[in-house]
Amino acid sequence: MTRILYATGGPAREIALTEDGALIEYLREDASAASTEAIYLGIVRRVMPGMSAAFVDIGEEKMGFLPLNENSATFAGQPLRTGMRVAVQVRRAAQGTKGAFLTRDITLCGETVLLMPMNRHIGVSARVTDAEDIAALKTLGAEIAGERFGLVMRRAAAEADPQAVRGEADSLLAHWEAVAKALPTAHAPSMVDRPRTLLDALLEDELPRGIDALVTEDAALAESLAGRLPCRVEEAGVMERHGLIRQRNEALQRRVQLPGGGNLVIDPCEALTVIDVNTARHSGESLRRTVLETNLEAVREAARQMRLRNLGGIVLMDLIDMAEEDDRAAVLDALREALARDRVKTVVHGYTSLGLVEMTRKRVRRTLAQDWAEPCPRCGGSGIIPRQA
Ligand SMILES: [Zn+2]
Structure with a gap:
């Protein structure tokens, strides 16, 4: 079930796209600025x-x-x-x-x-x-x-x-x-x-794929869209009530847990973004199988995170090493399939000579972090504080 949630109460308009309750995109548009x-x-x-x-x-x-x-x-x-x-x-x-x-x-x-x-x-x-x-x-x-x-x-x-x-x-x-x-x-x-709003653009891209409902605090908007998709008006606080602020904040963290016990660490750098995959504990099954399953989970989650964080430019992904050519190909196929649902285009270039997966995602708008976070004032964003003694 795909839904759009639209909140207008704050200083900016907020738009979330969700699939079965999971956050897919979270957009921000300043309402006052003449764009x-x-x-x-x-x-x-x-x-x-x-x-x-x-x-x-x-x-x-x-x-x-x-x-x-x-x-x-x-x-x-x-x-x-x-x-x-x-x-x-x-x-x-x-x-x-x-x-x-x-x-x-x-x-x-x-x-x-x-x-x-x-x-x-x-x-x-x-x-x-x-x-x-x-x-x-x-x-x-x-x-x-x-x-x-x-x-x-x-x-x-x-x-x-x-x-x-x-x-x-x-x-x-x-x-x-x-x-x-x-x-x-x-x-x-x-x-x-x-000018065209972010909601206009989102509806244009997503309506043909099917949107089950739009949930908003804005009764006038719901009325104006009523002919195009099912709309529901709720009281203020839509994003909080549907757990989307929590999910948005999680997407600002470096580490993402995978269901099978592994995790991703996502580091946007100046020139490119690096996604590192860490393995789950080896659990009785064959090592090859554990590695393949972790990598499959990792590429599906990476595709979701790249879209949610709106990462653009070069992305390098460091998967867990796979010896078998079939496994390497299967993981790349799964990545391409997961990326196909993104309305922003990503090109998967394949494996580099060191075995990293190389991709480029088109740059559009601002990233989730640019919209919803600021550098830590204590360390100036470096993540470290020099010792005094
Ligand atoms: Zn800090």
Whole structure:
């Protein structure tokens, strides 16, 4: 049974995905911070020619900062005047004492293209390096845009069906046209286009695989989702009541116990993450069998932990040594199968010459530890305190 639990009571929105009560993902999204991609109808409060910028009230705690002349080859906005209403997008979210960094050259992000309704530039992502691909994408982009908007062709466009690329551009354009149509009568300052939330993204990935229920404290949210999946409203404290805070805190620990008596030790380092497997006590059965069973348990749990902790980049796993080639292959198969349920892609590269399992997991968002822990103030995160004598 797969469930989503959604809590809104604290300073951040909290989203948990569970399978039969076990925590699979625990996400955090700050509710107040103006995040990038949000589009606002703002009011210019002060133009500062000396700084080539203007302060724009977007209705958030701090004024946004908008350059007067944006450095885009094909975008030229109207001169800014105090009191003027202006549609702006957050390019860099507000941080500390600094307000959001804004742009008038709005970009709508898709998987295969970036659509820029304010300019007519056709570009190709720098991540596409093949000269033929670049030329073909430029031609396709120019055809799709027809000088109605600007487009940047992303790397995924090189592998996608041209019809799918066109379809995505059309839907982004339709989305923008709906926003633009609402602008003249919108209240200023206000947010006129909300960026996709983590819940939107989770539902998009997980609904097709089947979600049995969404449990939330937010009655309005439950009502808005009622047509898409079964929703249940509970009183505040959903995460605590379902034991998910405890499970989340356990996932911040280095050591994870395996059912058969072995354990994993997970150490995220600067350049890579190391997962060490420690064996269970040898219990009468053959050594080969004990080792194989511990390693199978270990790779299944490691896949769950990589997803839960949202570890990205290189991961090296030190399994217990296996002499038989069949066993080594079976363990790798079990690892790949367990990883297939993760919505973030992990590539298993196989065994290194020293017998470590080498993987790379795509980096997305922040890790569980970045969201839910801070370095120990006593030792500064080093884990040791120098002796005085
Ligand atoms: Zn410490």
